[in-house]
Amino acid sequence: MTDHQTITSKITVAYPQVFSVLKQSLDDWQLAEDCLQDAIEKALTHWQEFLPDNPNAWLIQVARNKAIDHYRKHNRLQSEEQFEFLTDQNDISEQALKLRYKDDVLRLIFCVCHPAINSDNQIILTLKQVMGFTNEEIARALLLKIKTVEQRITRAKKKIEVTGIPFEVPSQENIHLRLKSVMTAVYLIFNEGYSATSGQQLVRHDLCNESIRLTRILVSLIPEEPELLGLLALMLNIDARKDARADKLGELVLLEDQNRKLWNSQFIQEAEALLQKAMLHKQSGPYQIQAAIASLHNQANTPEQTDWKQIFLLYQKLITFSPTAIVQLNACVAEAKAINLHQGYEKLILLETELASYVPYHAAKAALSMELGDEKIATKSFQQAIQLSQSEPEISFFQSRLKLLSSDH
Amino acid sequence: MQYLALIYDVETERQTWSEEQIQQNMDEYFSFTAETRANGQFIAGDALMPVATATSVRVREGEIVTTDGPFAETKEQLGGYYLLECKDLDEAIQLASKIPAARHGTIEVRPIMVLEGH
Numbered sequence A: 001m002t003d004h005q006t007i008t009s010k011i012t013v014a015y016p017q018v019f020s021v022l023k024q025s026l027d028d029w030q031l032a033e034d035c036l037q038d039a040i041e042k043a044l045t046h047w048q049e050f051l052p053d054n055p056n057a058w059l060i061q062v063a064r065n066k067a068i069d070h071y072r073k074h075n076r077l078q079s080e081e082q083f084e085f086l087t088d089q090n091d092i093s094e095q096a097l098k099l100r101y102k103d104d105v106l107r108l109i110f111c112v113c114h115p116a117i118n119s120d121n122q123i124i125l126t127l128k129q130v131m132g133f134t135n136e137e138i139a140r141a142l143l144l145k146i147k148t149v150e151q152r153i154t155r156a157k158k159k160i161e162v163t164g165i166p167f168e169v170p171s172q173e174n175i176h177l178r179l180k181s182v183m184t185a186v187y188l189i190f191n192e193g194y195s196a197t198s199g200q201q202l203v204r205h206d207l208c209n210e211s212i213r214l215t216r217i218l219v220s221l222i223p224e225e226p227e228l229l230g231l232l233a234l235m236l237n238i239d240a241r242k243d244a245r246a247d248k249l250g251e252l253v254l255l256e257d258q259n260r261k262l263w264n265s266q267f268i269q270e271a272e273a274l275l276q277k278a279m280l281h282k283q284s285g286p287y288q289i290q291a292a293i294a295s296l297h298n299q300a301n302t303p304e305q306t307d308w309k310q311i312f313l314l315y316q317k318l319i320t321f322s323p324t325a326i327v328q329l330n331a332c333v334a335e336a337k338a339i340n341l342h343q344g345y346e347k348l349i350l351l352e353t354e355l356a357s358y359v360p361y362h363a364a365k366a367a368l369s370m371e372l373g374d375e376k377i378a379t380k381s382f383q384q385a386i387q388l389s390q391s392e393p394e395i396s397f398f399q400s401r402l403k404l405l406s407s408d409h
Numbered sequence B: 001m002q003y004l005a006l007i008y009d010v011e012t013e014r015q016t017w018s019e020e021q022i023q024q025n026m027d028e029y030f031s032f033t034a035e036t037r038a039n040g041q042f043i044a045g046d047a048l049m050p051v052a053t054a055t056s057v058r059v060r061e062g063e064i065v066t067t068d069g070p071f072a073e074t075k076e077q078l079g080g081y082y083l084l085e086c087k088d089l090d091e092a093i094q095l096a097s098k099i100p101a102a103r104h105g106t107i108e109v110r111p112i113m114v115l116e117g118h
Helices: A003-028 A029-049 A057-073 A079-088 A093-110 A120-130 A135-142 A146-163 A172-194 A199-219 A226-240 A265-279 A287-301 A310-322 A325-338 A341-348 A359-371 A375-388 A392-407 B019-038 B091-096
Strands: B002-011 B041-048 B055-060 B063-070 B075-084 B107-110
Touching: A003 A029, A003 A079, A003 A093, A003 A120, A029 A057, A029 A146, A057 A079, A093 A120, A093 A146, A093 A172, A093 A199, A120 A135, A120 A146, A120 A172, A120 A199, A135 A146, A135 A172, A135 A199, A135 A287, A172 A199, A172 A265, A199 A226, A226 A265, A226 A287, A265 A287, A265 B055, A287 A310, A310 A325, A325 A341, A325 A359, A341 A359, A359 A375, A359 A392, A359 B055, B002 B091, B019 B041, B019 B075, B075 B091, B091 B107
Parallel strands: none
Antiparallel strands: B002 B075, B002 B107, B041 B075, B055 B063
8 A cells, every 4th residue: 555645656756758749649638737736636546555666657648548548538539649648659668758857847947937927927837837736726825816816827838838838858059048947936836835924834845856856967967057056055055944943933043043063064064066067167047056055054053153245255246147226235234244334334334225124134134233233223124124014923023022122121 | 929029229329330230230130030930939020221211191080191200209119010919928028038129129018919700
């Protein structure tokens, strides 16, 4: 008897290739999805007794039978390609599937993350078609109504179909550009999971695990792309702290107050190795820089040992890639720590209009004001952060800081 | 598939160009047209007269109502188009990026709707 969790994880692993093969062979997105759904339902019961050696082929075979039923019922003519697939002329042996795995998975992910699709919809399609989430799971994970998820999926699929977004691995000259939007989508999914509020923590942590898993697959398929290595290193470095970022009561713990023994040293080491490998390419980029910054935090045994000078330099470099106010905010904090508290604070204030509704801005302003001994401004900034925040653990964290401030008097 | 590439840019900006700039721009369009024609991608393409020559036409309650000017006042104006035959959206994007105005304006790429049975 195989347990439910083993079965679902086998299905999740098989999902992208199986869907990709079906979509490509049937040339019909909806039919591919319906047939795969049917195969998955059968797998959930059959695999309890008998787990196939080649789950991908099993799912393809069962889905294919379903497609044949469909065509019989509707008496539709098939293209030669469909015919070959349906009459079992397609090789789905383990070896054949292994050989085409790379193209199958890349074809799919590059299609659903095509830059012509808006990024919210890229995320939803990636969760559904590549990571195998159900609509309900997507709705829960992204805090959306199921109806909204369904609508967005329909709209995005229509865009793919109608605008002629290719279901192909991009050409060598295009792959670099296209990879950028894939990386953005995957990192956004990771961040969705990481910024989870307490109530949804469990479901949403799946988003982190699954985006790391997908990035590992991408790294294995495109090993020569330094930014992809950087992205994986960044995720591992951030995820390494997940057990330390909340206390037993679920309250948020700041990086400097975290119990560093709880950090996942295996992830930290792996991230470091990935980063070293990426740097051999001598092609810097925003993910590698962010990963290096996270690495410097993770390498310090105590907060005092943090190499803020190096972090400040890295943020300055990051600004050249993405000159956003948020990156500038981080650079200001690093400057305050590394060079001069006043100087960093003065520069931070200049970002006020642009970041007026950005919670971390007020949190950073409060923290620096406290260090400067200006409790009045610190109090006001914490209050603003509380007002703007929508995350419960975050709000209760700011409230505890406020209490600390008032008890000092 | 057929795609319409709609060429938008700031008309008044173009009016400040020097003789040489205008000539160079024309040459670039000529060579884009020649290249797409040679590759079998060109179906049609034209530049439009300035937006000041636009007339908007509506029929309301059976009456023709015309107004002077374009349908919408926008920062960038429609200045021309290409109708292109491409394998897929990626090829259309590649081509659109080579239209000279892509460097200072915006090219909107839209697939042509295929009506079944026609």
